[in-house]
Amino acid sequence: MGEIVFIALAVGTTVGAGVVAFSKNIVYSAFALLLSFFCVAGLYVFLAADFVAATQVIVYIGGILVLILFGVMLTEKIEKVNISNQALKPFRAWILLIVSGGILIAAIVKTNWITKAPLPPTPTTGELGNAFLTRYLLPFEIASVLLLVALIGAIIAGRKEVRRK
Structure with missing residues (x-):
């Protein structure tokens, strides 16, 4: 399943x-x-x-x-836009695909895969929340204040001026 x-x-x-x-x-x-x-x-x-x-x-x-x-x-709506991608020619794209595919297949074949039984899953959300609010409280709060300042700056930059007559 x-x-x-x-x-x-x-x-x-x-x-x-x-x-x-x-x-x-x-x-x-x-x-x-x-x-x-x-x-x-x-x-x-x-x-x-x-x-x-x-x-x-x-x-x-x-x-x-x-x-x-x-x-x-x-x-x-943007009309009459000619979309053309000339960055890669088809021959170069096929060469790139074959080379990168070969590298990927070689990496998969040569990797020593771990065959041990996996550990039982443990929930990490509670541990992360506890760490954010105890050990990493100061960086967490600094990041939240920084995001708040960025949000206020985006609102100020995006609003339109209202002119009064």
């Missing part, structure tokens, strides 16, 4: 990333990115990294993807 879940999440991540890379419609790309991010979060849950999964959902889906969607939705 675990292997089926892993394969489904890996396929979802890969398909989502492929649609992001090759779709001509940016809205489809944004929603495929949503699928990819959710599948990566699922892989983190599958690996018993619950805090990293929650961070993935909050930061990437809740922050970055929403920012991308707002940028797409609020941008005026």
Whole structure:
């Protein structure tokens, strides 16, 4: 059962990333990115990294993807843009693909994989919260004040001046 879940999440991540890379419609790309991010979060849950999964959902889906969607939705329609990518010629791209694939396969084959039984998963969220509020309280508060200052600065920079007559 675990292997089926892993394969489904890996396929979802890969398909989502492929649609992001090759779709001509940016809205489809944004929603495929949503699928990819959710599948990566699922892989983190599958690996018993619950805090990293929650961070993935909050930061990437809740922050970055929403920012991308707002940028797409609020941008005026641009017409007659000729999109052409001449950065890589097809022959060079195939050579790069074969070389990088060979390096990847060689690394997989030559790696001494650990075959020991894994340790039982232990929850880390409580330990992280305890560490943030005891041992790392000062850096945590400095980071929160810095984020607050950045938020206030973004609001001030983004607001429009109201002129009174």
